[in-house]
Amino acid sequence: MNRAAGMRLLRHWLYTLMAAALISLPVASFAMDGVSFVPVKWSASEPTFDPMSNSWLKQPPATVAVYPQASVPPTSAHTGAATVKVRAQYNAKILALHLEWSGDKLSEHRDVGRFADAAAVQWPLRYGFGTMLPYIGMGHAGAPVALWFWRADGSVETLAAEGFGSLTKQAPDGVKAKGVWKDGTWRVVYVRALSALGEHRASLAPAKLGLVPVAFAIWSGDAAERNGLKRLSAWQTLRFEKGKTDAAYAKQLATTAPKGDAESGKRLMSEKGCAGCHSFPANPAQPRIGPDLTYAGGIHPASYLHESLAEPSKVVVPGKGYFMEQDGKRTSLMPPFTGTETERNDILTYLMSLRGQP
Amino acid sequence: MSKRQLAMVMDLNKCIGCQTCTSACKTQWTNRNGREYMYWNNVETHPGNGYPRKWQEAGGGFDESGNLKPGRIPDLHQDYGAAFDMNYDVALNPLGKKVSGELPHLAPVRAPDYAPNWDEDQGAGEYPNSYYFYLPRICNHCTNPACLAACPRKAIYKREEDGIVLIDQERCRGYQHCVAACPYKKVYFNPLFKRSEKCIFCFPRIEQGLPPACAHQCVGRIRFVGYLDDAEGPVQKLVEKWKVALPLHAELGTQPNVYYVPPLSPYQFDTEGKLTNERRIPDAFLISLFGPRVPEVLKTLESEREKRRRGEPSELMDLLIAYRHADMFKLDAAYYQKPADPAVPSKAAAKDDTVVKRRRVIPIVAAESLEERLEHREIAAGNGGGGVT
Numbered sequence: 027m028n029r030a031a032g033m034r035l036l037r038h039w040l041y042t043l044m045a046a047a048l049i050s051l052p053v054a055s056f057a058m059d060g061v062s063f064v065p066v067k068w069s070a071s072e073p074t075f076d077p078m079s080n081s082w083l084k085q086p087p088a089t090v091a092v093y094p095q096a097s098v099p100p101t102s103a104h105t106g107a108a109t110v111k112v113r114a115q116y117n118a119k120i121l122a123l124h125l126e127w128s129g130d131k132l133s134e135h136r137d138v139g140r141f142a143d144a145a146a147v148q149w150p151l152r153y154g155f156g157t158m159l160p161y162i163g164m165g166h167a168g169a170p171v172a173l174w175f176w177r178a179d180g181s182v183e184t185l186a187a188e189g190f191g192s193l194t195k196q197a198p199d200g201v202k203a204k205g206v207w208k209d210g211t212w213r214v215v216y217v218r219a220l221s222a223l224g225e226h227r228a229s230l231a232p233a234k235l236g237l238v239p240v241a242f243a244i245w246s247g248d249a250a251e252r253n254g255l256k257r258l259s260a261w262q263t264l265r266f267e268k269g270k271t272d273a274a275y276a277k278q279l280a281t282t283a284p285k286g287d288a289e290s291g292k293r294l295m296s297e298k299g300c301a302g303c304h305s306f307p308a309n310p311a312q313p314r315i316g317p318d319l320t321y322a323g324g325i326h327p328a329s330y331l332h333e334s335l336a337e338p339s340k341v342v343v344p345g346k347g348y349f350m351e352q353d354g355k356r357t358s359l360m361p362p363f364t365g366t367e368t369e370r371n372d373i374l375t376y377l378m379s380l381r382g383q384p
Numbered sequence: 385m386s387k388r389q390l391a392m393v394m395d396l397n398k399c400i401g402c403q404t405c406t407s408a409c410k411t412q413w414t415n416r417n418g419r420e421y422m423y424w425n426n427v428e429t430h431p432g433n434g435y436p437r438k439w440q441e442a443g444g445g446f447d448e449s450g451n452l453k454p455g456r457i458p459d460l461h462q463d464y465g466a467a468f469d470m471n472y473d474v475a476l477n478p479l480g481k482k483v484s485g486e487l488p489h490l491a492p493v494r495a496p497d498y499a500p501n502w503d504e505d506q507g508a509g510e511y512p513n514s515y516y517f518y519l520p521r522i523c524n525h526c527t528n529p530a531c532l533a534a535c536p537r538k539a540i541y542k543r544e545e546d547g548i549v550l551i552d553q554e555r556c557r558g559y560q561h562c563v564a565a566c567p568y569k570k571v572y573f574n575p576l577f578k579r580s581e582k583c584i585f586c587f588p589r590i591e592q593g594l595p596p597a598c599a600h601q602c603v604g605r606i607r608f609v610g611y612l613d614d615a616e617g618p619v620q621k622l623v624e625k626w627k628v629a630l631p632l633h634a635e636l637g638t639q640p641n642v643y644y645v646p647p648l649s650p651y652q653f654d655t656e657g658k659l660t661n662e663r664r665i666p667d668a669f670l671i672s673l674f675g676p677r678v679p680e681v682l683k684t685l686e687s688e689r690e691k692r693r694r695g696e697p698s699e700l701m702d703l704l705i706a707y708r709h710a711d712m713f714k715l716d717a718a719y720y721q722k723p724a725d726p727a728v729p730s731k732a733a734a735k736d737d738t739v740v741k742r743r744r745v746i747p748i749v750a751a752e753s754l755e756e757r758l759e760h761r762e763i764a765a766g767n768g769g770g771g772v773t
Contacts, residue, residue: 100536100561136558137575138421138464139457191537193557253536253559346451 063265064088064240066114066121066232073115073122077206077213082124087111092127092244092257093321093382096305097163098190098345099314103249106382107324108257110145110242114264116220121230123147123216125242132207133247134178141247143178145205145214148241149228150261151186155275158333159239159261162325163254164190166341172196172228174216176203178247182216186226190254190344199227212244236269237276260325283328283378284371291376294369303360306380316360317343323378331377335363335370385527386547390585391619392599393608393629394520395645395704397685401427401504401518405598405607409522412586412597418576420467421460424583425598426500427520431508431669434519435500436463436569445530445567445636452533453636455564457573465499468492513652515664519673520606522598523570523583524632524640525549531582534565545720546611547641548585556580567636593717600713605706610714612641617714618703619643626700628681630674645704646670646678648685 067085074081090110094102113124125145136142149172150160160169164187173185173193182203187193199222205214220230230238243258245251263279265271292308295301303315306322322331333340338360342349349356363370409425428434436442436458444455460466475490507516525542529549532540539555540562542548551562551571556579562571563580571582586596594600599607610617612624622629622645629643649665663682670678684700692701706712 136578138460138573139560139563141560193537253557253561 063237064090064112064114064262066116066264066266066269068267069115069117072117073120073217075122075202075204075215075217077124077126077204077215078208081115082113082213082215085113085115085124087113087124087126088262090242090259090262091324091381092242092259093324095163095254095256095258096320097317097343098254098348100255101318102251102255102257104246104251104257107321108244110244110259112242112262116232116266118220120217120219124213125216125244126211126213127244128211129207129248130246131248132178134207136177136179136247139250141245141250141252143207143212143247144245144252145176145212146243147174147216148243149173150239151226151229153239154235155272155278159327159330161189161330161341161343162241162258162261163343164188164193170226172199172226174201174203174218174228176205176214176216178205178207178212180205184227196226197224199224232266232269234270235275236266236271237279238264238266239279240264258325261327283331283374286368286371286373286375288372288376288379290369291372291374294365294373295376298363298365298369298373300373307383314345314347316348316358317345319377319380321382322380324381326377328374328378331374332370334360335373338362386542386544388545389527389547389612389641390525390590391610391612391623391641391643392522392596393619393622393643393645395606395608396517396519396647397645397704398604398606398706399427399518399520400604401429402603403427403501404601404603405520406500408597408601409583413584418574419572419581421464422572422574422581423500424570424572425520425522427518428501429504429507429516430519430673431516432503432506434521435465437465437498437502438463439569440633442564442569443567444565444569445633445638446528446533447637450637452530452565453567455530455567457560457564458569460575461494461497463498465496465502468496468499469494509664513664515649517647517649517665519632519644520598521568521570521632522596522642523549523585524568524638524642525583525585527639527641528637530565530567530636530638531562531571534561535559536561543587546587546590548587548590549582550584550587551580551582553577553579553581567633567638568640590715591717591720593715595709595713595715600709605712608703608706608712611716614714618712619714621699621703626684626703627677628684628700630677630681632673634675644674645685646674646681648682648689 065088090112091107092110093107094104108127111126115122129143133141133143151170151172158169160166160171165171166189170186170188173187175183175185182201184196184199184201185193186196199218201216201218203214203216205212222228239261241259241261243256245256295306301309301311303313304317304319305312305314306319338358342356342358344356349358405425406423406427410423414422414424423435426435434440442456442458443453445453447453458464469492471488471491471493475488477487505516507514509515525548527547529540529542532542532549536559537555537557539552541550541552543550558573558578558580560573560580563573571580574581589596595609599609608618608622610619612619614620623643628645630646631640631643634640647665649663651659652662652664654660667679688698688700691698703711
C-alpha cells in the first residue's frame with residue numbers, strides 16, 4: 027500500500043467515525059459530504075397540528091440558516107444570518123413540518139403600511155437524480171416551484187412560481203398551517219397529505235424517493251418585509267426516515283465546492299472584473315449591475331454558482347439593469363468565465379464562503 | 385407606450401372647491417368595503433399640506449437617471465385621516481335603550497389626527513394679500529408610471545388602447561410598493577381586500593363614450609377629457625395648440641397625463657393700499673408645482689382674456705368657458721367596440737377566450753352592490769320593510 031492510498035483509507039475511517047459520532051449525538055441534523063439533511067421522523071400515529079405540543083418540542087431540530095434577500099432590490103432590511111429550527115414528521119398519509127424562529131416584534135395583521143409576519147416552504151416541482159434544482163429565489167423558467175405560504179393572520183395559500191414576479195395563487199392543495207407566537211418566538215406547523223393531485227403541486231412520495239429538496243423563507247412584518255424583502259435558506263434536503271434512499275441522488279445533492287484558495291478567489295474577483303458589477307463585502311465599490319453576492323454562499327449550491335460562471339444566461343436573475351432582452355429572450359450582461367480551472371475553483375471557494383460576514 | 389393616451393385638463397381658474405367631483409367619485413367607487421378612507425379624486429387647498437398630508441414630501445417618482453426614488457407609505461390616521469367613526473350609539477340614544485342624564489355630544493370615537501381638507505382655505509400670505517387656490521387631483525395615468533415600475537409582480541399595466549393605468553386584482557398581492565412609489569400618492573391599499581386600488585379613469589364610462597364621473601359632474605366645468613392625439617379634441621387644443629395646460633410635478637419623471645391651466649390671481653396691494661405689479665399667488669410657487677412655463681402660460685391667458693374683453697374672438701377663451709359638454713369631452717365609444725369576429729370554427733374561438741382572459745380591475749364593490757340590490761329586490765322595487773304577508 028502506497029502512502030496516498032493509506033491516507034485515503036485513513037480519511038475514509040475518520041469520516042465513518044465522524045458520521046457515527048454525529049448520528050449518535052442528539053442533534054438530528056447531520057452533514058454528510060457537505061449536504062445537510064433535515065430528518066423526517068416516521069410517526070406511527072398522526073403528527074400533531076399543535077405547534078406547542080411536546081411531540082414537536084422534544085424532537086431535536088435541524089438548524090437551517092436563513093439570509094437576507096439581497097440579490098434583487100428591494101432587499102431585506104435585515105443584515106446577517108438568522109436561523110430557523112426545522113422539525114418534520116410523517117406517517118403513511120401526511121407530512122408535517124414544524125418551523126421555529128425568533129421574531130423581531132409581533133406583527134399579525136396587514137393594513138395600510140403594515141405587514142404581517144409570514145413563513146413559506148418552497149418545493150421543486152421536479153427533483154431526483156439528474157434534475158438540476160430550480161433557482162433558489164422562486165425557481166426559474168423551466169424549473170417551477172410550489173409554495174406553502176403561511177401568514178400570521180392565520181391565512182395559508184398554495185402558490186407556484188417560475189421565477190421572480192411569477193408567483194401565482196393555485197387551487198388549495200390541502201395544506202393547513204397553524205402558528206403560535208410565544209415569548210418572542212413563532213412556531214408554525216404545516217400539514218399536508220403526501221399525495222396531492224393536480225398541477226403545480228409539491229409531490230411527496232417517500233416510498234419512491236425519500237430525499238426531497240425543500241427551502242424556507244421568513245418575513246418580519248415589523249421590518250416591513252413582504253415579497254422579496256425576506257430571509258431565505260438554501261435548498262435543504264428532507265430525508266424521510268423510512269423513505270427510499272437513492273445513493274446517486276444523495277451524491278448529486280452533496281456536490282461541494284471544489285477545494286480552492288478563498289484568498290486567491292477574493293483577489294481574482296477584482297482581477298477578472300467581477301467586482302465591476304457585483305457587490306460583496308470585500309468590494310468597496312458596491313455596484314448594482316448584477317446580483318449582490320453578500321450571501322451567495324449561504325443561499326446557493328456550489329453547482330449553481332459553477333453554472334452561473336460557465337453559462338451566465340442559463341438562469342438570469344431579473345434585477346433592473348442586470349440583463350438585456352431581445353425577442354423575449356433574456357441575456358445576462360455577464361460574459362462566461364474564461365479563466366483557468368484553478369482560478370475558477372478559487373473563485374467558487376470564495377463565493378461559497380460568502381455568508382454575510384463583514 | 386400605449387397606442388393612444390387619454391388625458392384630462394383641469395382649469396384651476398374655475399375650480400370653486402365644491403367637492404362635487406369628490407362626491408361623484410366616492411359614491412361611484414369608494415364609499416364602502418375598505419375604501420372609506422380613499423379619495424381617488426380629491427380637491428385640496430394650495431399652498432397647503434394636501435391629501436394625503438404632505439404627499440409632496442413623501443418621495444417616489446424617478447431621479448434624473450430614471451431610477452425609482454424611495455417613497456413613504458402614508459399613515460392611515462396621521463396622513464390620510466381615516467374616516468371618523470362617530471359615537472352614534474351613545475350620543476343618539478337609540479330606541480329601546482333607557483338612558484338617564486344628558487347625552488354626550490356627537491363626536492368621533494377616536495380624536496382625529498388629520499382628514500382630507502384639514503387645512504381647507506388656509507392658504508398663505510398676509511391680509512390683504514393672502515391667497516390660495518384649489519387643486520383637484522386624480523391618478524395622472526402616467527406615461528411612465530412609477531407605480532408600475534415599482535410593482536415586482538407586474539400587476540399594474542397601462543391599457544394598450546388608451547393608456548389608462550390599472551391594477552390587475554388577480555395579480556396584486558398587496559405589497560404596497562406602488563403606494564410608496566407614486567409621487568402623487570394616488571394608489572391606495574385596501575385593508576379589507578388586502579390589495580391596492582386606484583382611480584380607473586371610470587373606464588367603463590369611457591368605453592361608452594362618457595367622461596369620468598368627476599369630470600361629468602363638475603359644476604365649475606373645469607375639466608376637459610379627450611385623447612392627446614385627437615386634433616379635434618379639447619385636450620390637444622389646450623395642451624399642444626394653445627400650450628396653456630401643464631403637468632403637475634413633471635420633474636418627477638412619470639410623464640403625467642392630467643394637465644392644469646395654472647390660476648391667474650389678483651395683484652397685491654402695497655402698504656398704501658395701491659395695487660402693485662406682483663400677483664398674489666407668487667409665480668415661484670406655481671412654478672414649483674407646474675414647472676418653468678407658468679409665466680408664459682399666464683401671459684397667454686391674460687392676453688386672450690383681454691381680447692375677449694375687447695369683444696374680439698378667442699378660441700382659447702371659448703374653449704375654457706366650456707359652453708357645451710360636447711366641446712369639453714371628446715370621447716369615442718366606437719373605438720372600443722371590437723371588430724366583428726370573422727367566421728371561425730367554434731373550437732378555435734373557445735380557445736381564444738381562455739387565452740384572452742379579461743383582467744379583473746373593477747373593484748369588488750361594483751359586483752357586490754349589484755348582488756345586494758338583487759337580494760333586496762323587494763326593497764329595490766319599493767316594497768321594502770313589510771315582510772311576507
